[in-house]
Amino acid sequence: MAATEPVGIVGLDVDDAQAVMMLSTEAGWNQNEADWRFFLSRGAVFGMRNGARLVATAALLPYSAGNAWISMVLVTADFRRRGIATKLVDACLNAAARRGLTTWLDATPDGAAVYGPLGFEPTLQLRRLRLTKPQDTGTIPSLSDGNLDALAARDAGAMGFDRSTLLAEFSARSGSRIVSGDRAMALIRDGRTARHIGPLLADRADQALALVDAIVRSETGPWLIDAVYSQEEFLSGLVALGWTIERPFQRMRFGPAAISPVQPPFAVAGPEFG
Numbered sequence: 017m018a019a020t021e022p023v024g025i026v027g028l029d030v031d032d033a034q035a036v037m038m039l040s041t042e043a044g045w046n047q048n049e050a051d052w053r054f055f056l057s058r059g060a061v062f063g064m065r066n067g068a069r070l071v072a073t074a075a076l077l078p079y080s081a082g083n084a085w086i087s088m089v090l091v092t093a094d095f096r097r098r099g100i101a102t103k104l105v106d107a108c109l110n111a112a113a114r115r116g117l118t119t120w121l122d123a124t125p126d127g128a129a130v131y132g133p134l135g136f137e138p139t140l141q142l143r144r145l146r147l148t149k150p151q152d153t154g155t156i157p158s159l160s161d162g163n164l165d166a167l168a169a170r171d172a173g174a175m176g177f178d179r180s181t182l183l184a185e186f187s188a189r190s191g192s193r194i195v196s197g198d199r200a201m202a203l204i205r206d207g208r209t210a211r212h213i214g215p216l217l218a219d220r221a222d223q224a225l226a227l228v229d230a231i232v233r234s235e236t237g238p239w240l241i242d243a244v245y246s247q248e249e250f251l252s253g254l255v256a257l258g259w260t261i262e263r264p265f266q267r268m269r270f271g272p273a274a275i276s277p278v279q280p281p282f283a284v285a286g287p288e289f290g
């Protein structure tokens with residue numbers, strides 16, 4: 017038990033970028049400082065301190081059309097099971113309610129245990145997969161540069177709301193690429209420990225798989241992808257290509273569903289961004 021209990025919830029800003037990074041790194045997560053800077057500058061990030069030490073965070077990231085994402089819910093190991101995550105998620109929900117936002121999140125199994133009792137309802141499921149070394153599958157499928165406007169338009173169809181601000185920020189980072197193949201399109205970006213593929217939009221699973229195959233054979237990994245579980249052919253195709261499933265995420269929603277996505281993506285932008 018720590019000598020001093022954390023007191024009160026504080027708002028965090030970009031000056032806290034290194035302190036928040038320590039929490040996501042402790043959890044083994046893939047976020048880098050650019051990810052955190054996006055939350056700290058575009059969202060509302062709440063934290064709790066124990067003296068000068070930041071011990072917990074939670075972020076609310078407003079999108080468009082009355083939707084927002086809650087993420088980066090992190091409590092350092094020696095402060096868990098004292099209700100801190102519950103208080104911080106409550107702070108996010110209150111901030112969302114003040115702005116009339118429906119909130120979404122992609123929960124780890126531990127996180128889902130916190131959010132269920134708060135009133136979040138499960139929607140779709142994801143699987144996080146990792147690839148260290150691509151298999152040689154013969155001919156490398158074609159890979160072309162994609163276009164931000166086209167990616168944002170397809171992403172909006174899949175999500176049910178526009179995320180062009182997020183996708184523009186991702187694509188402007190030095191390690192990012194937008195790539196396309198046969199009716200498939202994806203964004204690739206750097207993470208702390210692995211390159212991340214997503215969002216990935218395509219008409220069919222074979223097109224999505226060919227694009228992933230082309231990506232992983234065009235540069236060095238390791239790679240992470242967050243596949244939509246209901247895209248069964250895509251998921252089993254990734255496993256056949258040597259990807260391993262690391263963990264599940266449960267998408268959950270708090271508040272009314274005000275959107276109607278046209279077609280689910282094959283892979284999302286990441287559980288922290290949806």
Ligand SMILES: CC(C)(COP(=O)(O)OP(=O)(O)OC[C@H]1O[C@@H](n2cnc3c(N)ncnc32)[C@H](O)[C@@H]1OP(=O)(O)O)[C@@H](O)C(=O)NCCC(=O)NCCS
Pocket residue numbers: 043089090091092095096097098099100101102103122123124126127128129130
């Ligand atoms: C998940 C996490 C944020 C929970 O933080 P916390 O401050 O310990 O959560 P709380 O104390 O508010 O928990 C509230 C309730 O949720 C449930 N709960 C929390 N952690 C749990 C766990 N590991 N297993 C089962 N139930 C859990 C319990 O019912 C708990 O109430 P109780 O302690 O009275 O039994 C923390 O364990 C963590 O940082 N984990 C690693 C990162 C992570 O997975 N974050 C969630 C991302 S979606």
